[in-house]
Amino acid sequence: MKESISFESADLADHGLLRRGLERIAELFAMTGGLILLALVNMSLVSIIGRKLFATPIRGDMELMEVGAAIAIAAFLPLCELRGSHLKADAFTLAAPEAVRRVLDGLAHGFCCFAALILAWRTTLQLLDNHEYGDVTTLLSIPLWIPLMLIVPSLVLLALCSLARVTDIIRKPGVEA
Amino acid sequence: MSGLSLGLIALAVTMSMLVLRIHIGVTMLAGGALCYWAVNDGDFNGLLFTLNNLAYSRLSNYDLAVIPLFVLMGQFATHGGLSRAIFRCAAAFVGHLRGGLGISAIGACAGFGAICGSSLATSATMSHVALPELRRHNYSGRLATATVAAGGTLGILIPPSVPLIIYAVLTQESIAKLFVAAIIPGILAVLGYMIVLRIMVAREQTACDALEKVSSAERVKALVKIIPVIGVFLVVIVGIYGGWANPTEAASIGAAACGILAVLQGGMRWPGMRKSLLGTAETTAMIFLVLLGADLLNSGLALTQMPIELMEWVKSAGLEPMLVLVAILLLYLVLGCVMDSLAMILLTIPIFYPMIIGLDFYGLDASEKSIWFGILALMVVEIGLITPPLGMNLFIVQRAAGDVPFMETARGVLPFLASDLVRIVLLALFPAISLWLLSL
Numbered sequence: 136m137k138e139s140i141s142f143e144s145a146d147l148a149d150h151g152l153l154r155r156g157l158e159r160i161a162e163l164f165a166m167t168g169g170l171i172l173l174a175l176v177n178m179s180l181v182s183i184i185g186r187k188l189f190a191t192p193i194r195g196d197m198e199l200m201e202v203g204a205a206i207a208i209a210a211f212l213p214l215c216e217l218r219g220s221h222l223k224a225d226a227f228t229l230a231a232p233e234a235v236r237r238v239l240d241g242l243a244h245g246f247c248c249f250a251a252l253i254l255a256w257r258t259t260l261q262l263l264d265n266h267e268y269g270d271v272t273t274l275l276s277i278p279l280w281i282p283l284m285l286i287v288p289s290l291v292l293l294a295l296c297s298l299a300r301v302t303d304i305i306r307k308p309g310v311e312a
Numbered sequence: 313m314s315g316l317s318l319g320l321i322a323l324a325v326t327m328s329m330l331v332l333r334i335h336i337g338v339t340m341l342a343g344g345a346l347c348y349w350a351v352n353d354g355d356f357n358g359l360l361f362t363l364n365n366l367a368y369s370r371l372s373n374y375d376l377a378v379i380p381l382f383v384l385m386g387q388f389a390t391h392g393g394l395s396r397a398i399f400r401c402a403a404a405f406v407g408h409l410r411g412g413l414g415i416s417a418i419g420a421c422a423g424f425g426a427i428c429g430s431s432l433a434t435s436a437t438m439s440h441v442a443l444p445e446l447r448r449h450n451y452s453g454r455l456a457t458a459t460v461a462a463g464g465t466l467g468i469l470i471p472p473s474v475p476l477i478i479y480a481v482l483t484q485e486s487i488a489k490l491f492v493a494a495i496i497p498g499i500l501a502v503l504g505y506m507i508v509l510r511i512m513v514a515r516e517q518t519a520c521d522a523l524e525k526v527s528s529a530e531r532v533k534a535l536v537k538i539i540p541v542i543g544v545f546l547v548v549i550v551g552i553y554g555g556w557a558n559p560t561e562a563a564s565i566g567a568a569a570c571g572i573l574a575v576l577q578g579g580m581r582w583p584g585m586r587k588s589l590l591g592t593a594e595t596t597a598m599i600f601l602v603l604l605g606a607d608l609l610n611s612g613l614a615l616t617q618m619p620i621e622l623m624e625w626v627k628s629a630g631l632e633p634m635l636v637l638v639a640i641l642l643l644y645l646v647l648g649c650v651m652d653s654l655a656m657i658l659l660t661i662p663i664f665y666p667m668i669i670g671l672d673f674y675g676l677d678a679s680e681k682s683i684w685f686g687i688l689a690l691m692v693v694e695i696g697l698i699t700p701p702l703g704m705n706l707f708i709v710q711r712a713a714g715d716v717p718f719m720e721t722a723r724g725v726l727p728f729l730a731s732d733l734v735r736i737v738l739l740a741l742f743p744a745i746s747l748w749l750l751s752l
Contacts, residue, residue, distance in 0.1 A: 162590070165589070165590055165593035165594075165597075166586070166589060166590065166593075168593055169588075169589030169590065169592055169593055170589070172380055172381070172384060172589075172592065173384075173589075175377075175381075175564070176381065176384070176564045176567050176568050176571075177568070179560070179561050179564035179565075180564060180565065180568055182561075183557060183561050183564075183565065187556070197374055200374060200377050200560060201372040201373070201374050201377065202372060204371065204372060204374075204376075204377035204380065205368055205371035205372035207380065208371045208380060208596055208597070208600050209367070209371055210593075211380075211592075211593040211594070211596050211597035211600070212597045212600070212601060214590070214593055214594060214597065215593070215594045215597035215598055215601070216597075218594065220594050220598055221335045221336075221337065221597070221598055221601055222335065222336045222337070222598050222601070222602055222652050222654070222655055223330075223333050223334065223335055223336055224330050224331065224333070224336065224650055224651050224652070224655070225333055226649070226650035226651070226702050227331040227333075227650065228331070228332070228333055236333065239332050239333045239334075240333055242332070242334070243332070243333050243334040243335055243338070246329075246334050246335070246338050246342075247334075247335050247338050250338050250341050253363065254363065254366065254367050254604075257360060257363040257364045257366070257367075258364070258367050258368060260364055261364040261365055261368065264364070282368065282372070283368055286367060286368060286371065290367065
């Protein structure tokens with residue numbers, strides 16, 4: 136399985152203000168997601184200890200984990216796109232001329248943008264539905280539209296990040312995306 | 313159009329987009345969308361309705377929440393310098409033997425793999441810890457890099473292992489059982505690599521110096537340092553298998569324990585913490601985009617009935633079950649050279665799994681078959697990490713070494729690959745290797 140190791144992104148100095156701003160926001164989203172994850176770890180520990188020692192687990196700990204994980208993972212998506220580390224199979228095009236690869240990569244990020252926008256649109260509709268019918272989670276009665284509302288911005292940001300990658304490619308011929 | 317041909321067309325579309333460097337997750341979304349669209353006779357409403365809840369339902373799946381937690385655990389282990397303690401301990405015990413330092417490197421990879429579910433992270437961190445030591449003791453560049461690259465695959469073969477979790481979720485198999493079933497094959501892998509290394513050292517032109525023998529007191533000291541690491545592994549595995557924590561909770565415990573170890577023992581501070589969190593973010597995102605796509609593709613394929621029709625066809629064609637298995641494994645070997653293991657599992661398991669379950673192997677029952685095949689698939693798929701010319705582990709280690717030509721690393725890894733193949737044949741012939749621990 137592929138996994139990111141080397142990490143801090145490449146030279147940002149030659150990016151415009153807008154692009155750097157986007158990078159900051161994507162990082163902020165990812166860090167927020169990471170902190171949510173840490174909070175979930177703590178919540179889980181407290182729940183296990185409570186259940187084992189005092190027979191009082193945190194009520195609805197599984198629901199909290201689900202809701203929290205969904206928000207956190209969605210917040211992770213944009214940074215990954217901006218840094219170009221989403222999985223692709225580049226083995227087949229290794230021999231292709233660079234220009235061809237750049238066009239293909241531009242297309243790929245375009246597709247990603249499209250997919251993210253559709254998901255954001257449909258999730259928003261679902262959110263409105265949930266809001267209208269007052270759907271809640273089973274144990275804690277958390278209104279379902281809240282977590283959905285919290286993942287939509289991440290999906291929109293994902294679309295923006297793919298768009299940024301497309302413009303990167305258009306603007307700077309000769310730089311591999 | 314028959315379901316079979318529709319499904320195959322959808323797969324072909326997915327594959328051809330994939331060849332064109334489009335994000336694997338996005339290609340799967342497209343393939344899945346095509347299935348929905350075609351099954352509904354060109355009507356988009358069914359597809360759009362499915363998409364409404366796709367993102368949230370997949371991201372909020374409780375079983376999948378175990379993935380970011382295990383990734384976080386691995387990141388803490390990586391950035392917390394836990395690999396160094398493990399390597400030192402292994403070296404203290406076997407470093408004085410001939411080829412002992414190489415054996416220590418493999419042992420340390422295995423130890424690190426027990427708290428980290430990723431091969432690339434394992435080979436990357438071991439490149440920093442073990443590679444300089446190996447070179448300093450006159451191991452040739454070829455042998456040193458190949459040892460670390462091959463050892464890196466242990467990161468995933470030894471549980472916890474992210475591909476196994478995904479296999480478990482796809483096939484509704486128990487994560488606990490799969491982890492336990494992977495233990496003996498993982499140990500076999502370690503032994504196989506050690507034997508290969510020993511043979512290679514004997515044939516080396518260069519010296520491959522041994523370390524000086526260390527005193528028992530030193531050994532005990534080194535061992536004490538890794539007791540927490542062993543503890544974390546045991547708590548996670550025993551916790552899951554013993555049933556007092558579900559996998560997600562066990563992963564939480566593991567992540568917390570590794571985080572505490574990284575801070576106390578490895579001296580991790582805010583920069584390391586930040587790196588761990590951002591690393592977790594990137595890795596998790598990369599996995600979940602593919603999971604999102606696979607969700608749509610798999611439900612789309614199920615809608616076309618393609619996997620079932622394919623299974624019926626294989627059954628009625630009266631093919632020898634072993635032949636089918638060999639064909640699948642060979643396909644994995646080939647695909648593994650060009651594709652990421654995770655994407656491969658997500659793309660193929662929904663199609664191959666019903667086939668394997670439908671066929672008869674050694675009279676195993678369905679649950680045994682699914683565990684046996686899961687371990688087998690994991691082993692084959694992970695070989696892709698060290699198959700030249702595109703094995704990711706090779707690139708990582710070779711880049712870390714700096715002065716070793718890629719061809720040297722690639723050639724050096726071939727004997728290790730041979731041991732992988734032998735192990736896979738053994739596993740295919742003797743399902744008991746995976747299943748025995750479960751029968752206790």
